[in-house]
Amino acid sequence: MKKKLVVLSGAGISAESGIKTFRDSGGLWEGHDVMEVASPEGWRRNQDLVQDFYNQRRKQAKECQPNEAHLKLASLENFFDVSIITQNVDDLHEKAGSTKVIHLHGELSKAQSSIDPKLIYNLDHWEIKKGDKCEKGSQLRPFIVWFGEAVPKMDEAIQLAMQADIFIVVGTSMQVYPAAGLLDYVPKQALTFLIDPNSPGSGLRRDIVYIQKKATEGMKDLEELLLGQNF
Numbered sequence: 001m002k003k004k005l006v007v008l009s010g011a012g013i014s015a016e017s018g019i020k021t022f023r024d025s026g027g028l029w030e031g032h033d034v035m036e037v038a039s040p041e042g043w044r045r046n047q048d049l050v051q052d053f054y055n056q057r058r059k060q061a062k063e064c065q066p067n068e069a070h071l072k073l074a075s076l077e078n079f080f081d082v083s084i085i086t087q088n089v090d091d092l093h094e095k096a097g098s099t100k101v102i103h104l105h106g107e108l109s110k111a112q113s114s115i116d117p118k119l120i121y122n123l124d125h126w127e128i129k130k131g132d133k134c135e136k137g138s139q140l141r142p143f144i145v146w147f148g149e150a151v152p153k154m155d156e157a158i159q160l161a162m163q164a165d166i167f168i169v170v171g172t173s174m175q176v177y178p179a180a181g182l183l184d185y186v187p188k189q190a191l192t193f194l195i196d197p198n199s200p201g202s203g204l205r206r207d208i209v210y211i212q213k214k215a216t217e218g219m220k221d222l223e224e225l226l227l228g229q230n231f
């Protein structure tokens with residue numbers, strides 16, 4: 001029976017693939033008022049602005065490729081039962097070959113009905129246009145969990161965190177809840193690692209092994225460590 005390895009990833013893991021993070025200097029939110037482009041109120045106020053913001057991100061993400069960190073997480077499936085819980089809306093974990101990926105904050109590659117959240121559609125192009133409608137006749141919106149909206153997959157993520165033998169946090173500032181709270185569900189006896197080149201601010205709340213490196217470097221170290229031990 002393979003040990004359960006659970007990952008919580010954030011924008012930092014996609015940084016070396018050319019996708020901006022949110023809160024680093026020059027980050028995505030630096031150019032925008034978050035609530036203008038990532039909240040239901042912003043959508044109600046100016047649908048074109050919101051639609052264009054995500055069309056631009058979708059167009060950019062389509063050109064990006066997974067980096068060594070994504071690829072190493074995918075290859076760990078040969079040795080562990082790996083579940084990826086990501087806050088990212090790009091599909092780089094899937095492109096790298098990870099087979100179990102939960103997107104807590106939605107997916108750029110999908111559109112959602114603006115009157116029935118259960119209606120979700122794969123997008124094979126980068127643009128959602130005004131007039132693109134769901135089967136019930138309402139305008140399609142980005143399939144993104146905006147600030148103030150529920151995080152439907154959180155319960156599933158909590159169940160995974162509670163069963164982890166190994167828990168890896170990579171590339172997230174741990175500032176956005178409920179995602180950041182997942183760490184609290186990880187069993188005390190689990191091996192927990194944090195990979196981030198910037199120190200985690202107020203210090204770590206538990207015996208976390210902290211790898212202060214970029215994701216591609218940190219994952220190389222972690223892979224050696226995990227495969228070197230006989231778990």
Ligand code: APR
Nearest residue numbers: 010011012015021022023087171172173176196198214215
């Ligand atoms: N490798 C690893 N980590 C990195 C790298 C890198 N190359 N570059 C930056 N980081 C780290 C930063 O130090 C920071 O801790 O990645 C983290 C990025 O933090 P944020 O920009 O806050 O991104 P994230 O934590 O994913 O944001 C969470 O907030 O805006 C919402 O919905 C959005 O999903 C997002 C959520």
